[in-house]
Amino acid sequence: MTSEPFTLRWGILATGGIAKTFTKDLLVDPATRSATDIRHEVVAAASSTSASHAQDFLTFLNLPTAKAYGSYAALVSDPNVDIIYIATPHSHHYANARLALVANKHVLVEKPITVNAAQAQILHDIAREKGLFLMEAVWTRFFPLATEVCKIVEEGRLGEVKRVWADLSFWNDVEREFGVGHRMVNMDLAGGALLDLGVYSLTWVFQILYHILPAAQKGNPSVASSITKYKATGCDEMTSMILTFPPDGAHGIATTNIRVATDVNPEHPSPAPIRIQGTLGDLTIAAPCYRPTSYTLIPASSASRGTPASFSYQTVEHEVPGGGHGMFWEADECARCIRDGKLESEVMPVEESVAVMRVMDEVRKQGELVYSTAFESVEWGE
Ligand SMILES: NC(=O)C1=CN([C@@H]2O[C@H](COP(=O)(O)OP(=O)(O)OC[C@H]3O[C@@H](n4cnc5c(N)ncnc54)[C@H](OP(=O)(O)O)[C@@H]3O)[C@@H](O)[C@H]2O)C=CC1
Numbered sequence: 548m549t550s551e552p553f554t555l556r557w558g559i560l561a562t563g564g565i566a567k568t569f570t571k572d573l574l575v576d577p578a579t580r581s582a583t584d585i586r587h588e589v590v591a592a593a594s595s596t597s598a599s600h601a602q603d604f605l606t607f608l609n610l611p612t613a614k615a616y617g618s619y620a621a622l623v624s625d626p627n628v629d630i631i632y633i634a635t636p637h638s639h640h641y642a643n644a645r646l647a648l649v650a651n652k653h654v655l656v657e658k659p660i661t662v663n664a665a666q667a668q669i670l671h672d673i674a675r676e677k678g679l680f681l682m683e684a685v686w687t688r689f690f691p692l693a694t695e696v697c698k699i700v701e702e703g704r705l706g707e708v709k710r711v712w713a714d715l716s717f718w719n720d721v722e723r724e725f726g727v728g729h730r731m732v733n734m735d736l737a738g739g740a741l742l743d744l745g746v747y748s749l750t751w752v753f754q755i756l757y758h759i760l761p762a763a764q765k766g767n768p769s770v771a772s773s774i775t776k777y778k779a780t781g782c783d784e785m786t787s788m789i790l791t792f793p794p795d796g797a798h799g800i801a802t803t804n805i806r807v808a809t810d811v812n813p814e815h816p817s818p819a820p821i822r823i824q825g826t827l828g829d830l831t832i833a834a835p836c837y838r839p840t841s842y843t844l845i846p847a848s849s850a851s852r853g854t855p856a857s858f859s860y861q862t863v864e865h866e867v868p869g870g871g872h873g874m875f876w877e878a879d880e881c882a883r884c885i886r887d888g889k890l891e892s893e894v895m896p897v898e899e900s901v902a903v904m905r906v907m908d909e910v911r912k913q914g915e916l917v918y919s920t921a922f923e924s925v926e927w928g929e
């Protein structure tokens with residue numbers, strides 16, 4: 548017996564770069580990724596600039612019947628919208644997500660969920676109190692490759708994982724490309740490498756050394772870190788973190804940088820950005836780590852370590868179907884959770900977003916990186 552797919556009706560809050568990429572993915576036919584139980588409909592978009600800006604966005608995406616709003620408040624009041632996708636700069640995630648939750652909308656909010664852990668915890672509390680779904684848009688976790696890698700580690704195929712290295716860095720001509728106003732470096736938009744890119748390094752470390760552990764063994768890591776600031780604005784341009792996780796002291800080494808690149812030159816091989824090291828061997832994931840499509844298993848020499856013959860050297864390639872970017876998998880997760888009455892995703896639980904934010908808070912404390920009092924506050928946007 549076939550039943551009608553569940554339809555999730557989206558409202559897009561902000562009309563910048565990632566809002567366009569995400570909305571395009573919502574429009575990819577779910578059948579191209581063998582998803583027949585859910586579908587997505589984009590019913591409205593809002594721009595804080597003007598309604599005509601929102602209309603241009605919808606026209607660009609060929610959505611003639613969707614409604615265009617000139618304010619975020621109007622969008623979250625639309626009774627035809629089930630879920631709001633928030634695609635504003637980091638500084639505004641908390642206020643925008645809160646606005647949507649208070650208006651009784653489910654929320655998918657771009658990474659990082661907020662500027663600090665206290666704000667993320669408040670969003671979590673509001674969502675739970677109101678019975679609404681809330682998730683940070685860490686799209687990487689919903690790639691089939693990420694699921695497969697977690698399963699390999701959970702099954703113990705790498706032995707005991709002792710260390711995870713994770714880097715996301717891009718070479719940029721920082722002064723010329725970003726100056727002082729670009730969201731990547733603008734302190735008034737909570738810019739900087741850590742919140743924008745380091746969140747991916749941390750998500751890989753957390754997936755392996757935190758997420759897949761049994762609840763009784765999970766705990767917050769201790770943090771040692773270093774930040775180098777961009778002189779022109781004071782945001783972080785290089786951040787390196789060493790996290791030590793319970794229960795056995797495994798290390799997660801998470802780095803991010805906007806002056807040197809993970810993938811130095813596509814014409815020459817670079818070291819893998821993600822390296823999961825177990826007692827029986829390694830699993831590496833090729834760049835880009837936020838859109839992972841290839842991993843390699845490297846067995847340790849078996850004579851001394853007892854690595855089984857079944858653990859053979861191999862590279863496994865995946866592809867992103869349907870001509871999409873790969874953001875549709877996180878959207879599918881939202882649809883299934885909401886259909887099933889779940890308030891959060893088991894793959895990206897809010898509690899874990901809060902735990903990652905706590906690490907970022909500590910790293911910023913150690914590096915004396917503080918954003919404006921206004922949007923570090925939990926009153927921001929009230
Ligand atoms: N998942 C991913 O792969 C990616 C995620 N991101 C995340 O998405 C978010 C947005 O990034 P991106 O789309 O690149 O940014 P853009 O600058 O391209 O767009 C941000 C949009 O936010 C709205 N906005 C509201 N208030 C402000 C403000 N004070 N200053 C600037 N813009 C404002 C604007 O839309 P309007 O005028 O319509 O209101 C603007 O177009 C960030 O959180 C970033 O981390 C970014 C890139 C990739």
Ligand SMILES: O=C1OC[C@@H](O)[C@H](O)[C@H]1O
Binds near residue numbers: 743744
């Ligand atoms: O989320 C992101 O992933 C890809 C990067 O290019 C981008 O700057 C970042 O915001």
